[in-house]
Amino acid sequence: MPPAFALHGSPPVGRHHPTDTLPSIAGSDRIVRQTESAWTSLKPTLERVIGQIQAKSVLEIGAGRHPFFSMEEAQRLGFRLTINDIDAAELDYAPRGFDHLVLDVAQDVDRRLLDGHAFDLIFSRMVFEHVKDARKAWTNLHDLLAPGGVGFAFVPTLYSPPFVLNRLLPDDLTGRALRLMDRTRNDKEIPKFPAYYDACRASETRLRPFLKEIGFSEALVVPFYGTPYFPRIPVLRQVFRAFDMLCTRHDLRTFASYAYIIARK
Ligand SMILES: C[S@@+](CC[C@H](N)C(=O)[O-])C[C@H]1O[C@@H](n2cnc3c(N)ncnc32)[C@H](O)[C@@H]1O
Numbered sequence: 001m002p003p004a005f006a007l008h009g010s011p012p013v014g015r016h017h018p019t020d021t022l023p024s025i026a027g028s029d030r031i032v033r034q035t036e037s038a039w040t041s042l043k044p045t046l047e048r049v050i051g052q053i054q055a056k057s058v059l060e061i062g063a064g065r066h067p068f069f070s071m072e073e074a075q076r077l078g079f080r081l082t083i084n085d086i087d088a089a090e091l092d093y094a095p096r097g098f099d100h101l102v103l104d105v106a107q108d109v110d111r112r113l114l115d116g117h118a119f120d121l122i123f124s125r126m127v128f129e130h131v132k133d134a135r136k137a138w139t140n141l142h143d144l145l146a147p148g149g150v151g152f153a154f155v156p157t158l159y160s161p162p163f164v165l166n167r168l169l170p171d172d173l174t175g176r177a178l179r180l181m182d183r184t185r186n187d188k189e190i191p192k193f194p195a196y197y198d199a200c201r202a203s204e205t206r207l208r209p210f211l212k213e214i215g216f217s218e219a220l221v222v223p224f225y226g227t228p229y230f231p232r233i234p235v236l237r238q239v240f241r242a243f244d245m246l247c248t249r250h251d252l253r254t255f256a257s258y259a260y261i262i263a264r265k
Contacts, residue, residue, distance in 0.1 A: 022220040022262055025052040025150065031260075033248070035226035038258040042154055043068070045260065046123060047077060049150055055079050055120035059144065061105050061137075061153075062086070062127030065093030074098075082119070106137040109144070118146035128153045128261075129163075134199035135214065138263070142215050145265040151216070153261045155200040160257040161240075162229045167197055181229060202256035216263035223256035 023029060027048050031041050046068070050058065056079050060067055063083035074081045082099040085091045091100050103109055105127075122141050131137045141151040156163045166174050175192045201207055202223035211219040225248040227240045247255045 019148075020052060022150075022218050022264055025049055025264075026220060026222070026260070026262055028220060028222050028260075031222055033222065033224050035224050035228055035257045038154065038224035038260075042125065042260075046121075046152065049121060049152065049262075050077050050079055053120055053148065053150060055150075057117070057119050057121075057146075058082070059084060059101065059119045059122045061122060061124035061141075062130070063094065063098075064090040067094050067098060068123070068125055071095065071097045079120075105140055106131045106133045109140050111143075114144070118149065119144055120146055120149045121152065122149070123152040123154075125154045126156070128155045129195045129197050129200045130193045132196050132198060135210070138199070138211060138214050138216075141263075142265055147265055149265050151263045151265070155259055155261060156195075156197070156228075157200050157202045157223070157256050157259045158197045159254055161227055161255075163195075163197060163200075163257075166195055199261075200259070202253040202259035204253070207261060211261075211263045214263075216265060218264040220260075220262045221253075222260040222262070223251070223253050224258040225256055228257050 025048070026045055031037065031045060049055070058069075058074070058079045059082045060069075061084045064085050064087075067081065067083045069077075069081055071081075080099070082101050083091060083094060084101040084103065084105065086102070086104045088100075088102045091102065101113070103113070105124075122144060128134060128137060138151065145151060158164060158167065171192070171194055199207065199210060202221055204219070204221040207221050208219045226244050230237065230240060243255070246252065
């Protein structure tokens with residue numbers, strides 16, 4: 001069992017970062033805003049952020065059994081990675097070598113655990129939709145970041161039709177439907193966790209005031225379009241295709257499928 005949290009050679013608390021704005025830090029104008037690209041652009045985007053802010057200490061929230069970066073990648077990019085999860089058992093399945101931080105991102109964080117440490121980048125992939133209290137989670141991110149540090153959440157968003165259904169229907173039903181479409185969605189490989197979608201929106205108009213109120217100086221939301229889990233039924237297929245084209249053309253963020261929600265302290 002690795003130590004609950006142990007960082008050696010922590011960067012000085014209060015480290016400041018270059019003053020570029022978030023769109024240039026994230027390279028957001030170059031990201032293709034289609035659903036598939038939400039997945040494939042994640043690594044290059046995070047790598048870019050790490051390079052731009054010269055991140056040395058990175059925390060992945062809800063890394064679970066599949067941390068997003070390998071140890072080799074972290075070493076190549078020059079940062080130390082701490083992996084978090086609410087469930088210590090999930091982290092036990094993860095590759096060895098990373099620092100572990102077991103806590104609920106949406107509950108009070110005992111700062112003594114971190115011994116004054118602050119992170120340059122805190123990111124998550126497919127986690128914030130499972131958090132009941134997004135305000136508390138983003139407040140914790142703000143507290144745990146160094147000045148100028150970046151919080152980054154890759155989330156599925158409302159009101160994309162499959163996620164509306166997932167929000168409304170009972171978990172055992174959506175779990176069974178998901179397993180029919182994707183055989184890796186089982187408790188051994190990729191378990192399904194209950195989803196609430198609190199503040200999982202692609203609308204910057206909606207999220208910017210929320211993040212500013214928490215204390216972030218800057219916020220950016222990159223939306224992605226294209227209904228995931230596209231139905232293979234002929235007529236429905238055409239209906240969804242037309243719907244997705246309309247949303248993309250008019251940047252209808254209410255119906256975006258995924259978003260990168262990025263905020264700077
Ligand atoms: C859908 S999995 C995603 C795992 C990993 N990020 C990935 O993309 O493969 C969600 C993970 O978030 C964790 N999680 C859920 N709520 C959390 C919370 N409040 N604080 C920290 N982790 C949480 C779960 O235990 C689970 O490991």
